[in-house]
Amino acid sequence: MAADMTELLDDLQAEHADLDALLVGADTSKPSAAAGWTVADCVGHLWFFDREATTALRDPDAFRTNVEALLANPDGYMESTLEQARALGDDLPATAATQRNALLDALRATDHGLKVPWYGPPMSPASFATARLMEYWAHGQDIADGLGVVRRPTARLQHIAHLGVRTRGFSYAVRGRTAPDVDVHVALTAPDGSQWTWGDPSAAERVEGSALDFCLVVTQRRLLDDTDLKVTGDAAGEWMQIAQAFAGGGTTTDPARAGLPTPG
Numbered sequence: 001m002a003a004d005m006t007e008l009l010d011d012l013q014a015e016h017a018d019l020d021a022l023l024v025g026a027d028t029s030k031p032s033a034a035a036g037w038t039v040a041d042c043v044g045h046l047w048f049f050d051r052e053a054t055t056a057l058r059d060p061d062a063f064r065t066n067v068e069a070l071l072a073n074p075d076g077y078m079e080s081t082l083e084q085a086r087a088l089g090d091d092l093p094a095t096a097a098t099q100r101n102a103l104l105d106a107l108r109a110t111d112h113g114l115k116v117p118w119y120g121p122p123m124s125p126a127s128f129a130t131a132r133l134m135e136y137w138a139h140g141q142d143i144a145d146g147l148g149v150v151r152r153p154t155a156r157l158q159h160i161a162h163l164g165v166r167t168r169g170f171s172y173a174v175r176g177r178t179a180p181d182v183d184v185h186v187a188l189t190a191p192d193g194s195q196w197t198w199g200d201p202s203a204a205e206r207v208e209g210s211a212l213d214f215c216l217v218v219t220q221r222r223l224l225d226d227t228d229l230k231v232t233g234d235a236a237g238e239w240m241q242i243a244q245a246f247a248g249g250g251t252t253t254d255p256a257r258a259g260l261p262t263p264g
Contacts, residue, residue, distance in 0.1 A: 008129050009107055011156045015136040016100055018151070019046075022140060023093070026147055033145035033221075035254055037082075040092060042139045044085020047096035050103045053118075053132060057106040057125075060117050067119060074249075103132070120170065120247035127163075134160045134245055138219040141263070145221075150263045153191040157211045161188055164218030164245045165198045171242050175250040182235040188214050205233035207240060213262060218245040220253040222260060 028040035037045070056063040070077040088095050107129050115122035123131065137160055144151050165186055172179040185203040188196045188211040196211060207214065213227035217240060224231070224240050231237050244251060 005107070005112060005126055005129065008126060008133075008159065009104060011159060012107075012129055012133045012136070013104060014154075015133050015140070015156060016097075018154075019043075019136055019140050019143070020097075022143055022147070022149060022151070026143075031146055032139075032142040033257065033260065034139070034142040035256060037142070039143050039146055041082055041085065042142050043096055044082060044088070044092055046136060046139055047088075047092065047099055048081040048085055049135065050096070050099045050132070053128065054099065054103045054106050056117050057103075057110050057128075063117055067117070070119070118247055120174070127166075130159045130163050131247070134163055134219060137215070138221055138246070141216070141219070141221045144263065145260060153212045153263070155191060157191065157215050158196055160215045160219065160245065161186075161196060161211050162198070164214060164243060167218070167245045168239055168243070171239065171244045171250075174244060174248075175242065179239070180235045182233075184233070184236045184239060186214070205236040207231050207236050216262070217253075218243040220244065220246075220251065221257065222262065223253050223255070223258050226257075226259065227262060 026039060028038060028043065030039050032039050032042050034042060052063065052066060055066065085092060107125055110125045112125050114125065116125060116128045118128065133156065140151065169179045182205055183200045183203045184205040184207060185199040185201055186197065187206065187208045189209070190196055190211050207229060209227065209229035213229045216222035217224050217227060217229065229240070231240050242252065
């Protein structure tokens with residue numbers, strides 16, 4: 001395993017632990033902030049795609065067959081993910097924990113120079129692990145919002161912010177568009193008060209504010225107008241309206257999330 005994967009996988013494992021802590025004593029039948037999903041459904045979603053991620057790492061051909069099933073019937077495939085998770089009943093927490101540990105093992109054993117197939121473009125194992133961390137954090141936010149719990153932001157947001165910046169082009173491509181050939185400088189304040197930056201500091205197009213707000217926007221957990229992000233320039237503004245750090249078809253933030261408080 002690449003040396004730089006060790007810290008990343010430790011952070012992924014820490015994100016798992018934070019989700020577990022969030023669920024202690026929780027009523028998982030309560031609705032989450034994800035439309036139509038309970039808290040348990042969010043956990044089931046993570047379990048299902050951890051299983052698919054493990055398959056992608058260990059048996060890429062089998063995973064590609066699963067992708068073909070998705071392409072043939074996207075709505076049916078997504079419904080089946082919930083049905084399979086719900087069928088686990090009370091066994092879901094233990095099954096999900098076992099599966100995510102299997103994924104960590106698969107990530108540790110994977111040649112870091114390989115490209116891993118997924119529902120979007122193939123990724124390096126490091127990017128793949130980052131994407132899973134992002135999913136745990138984002139769906140953890142759905143759960144926290146549903147339970148009325150405020151989570152403390154951590155330095156792990158840097159992984160998600162980096163993914164959010166790197167997926168600017170993807171946010172356009174998934175809509176059949178091309179991102180403007182204009183650099184956007186991103187300057188974010190980390191939870192500890194330090195600065196994280198991407199892009200040319202002299203660029204006129206800019207996104208500035210807290211790392212937490214940026215991560216909430218690029219994972220479509222908050223509407224841009226409900227954050228304190230400062231967005232300067234047409235290209236930056238357009239990007240923030242369609243930003244999408246996760247795989248799948250082009251989506252935008254659910255308007256039902258309007259007015260949700262900024263956590264942290």
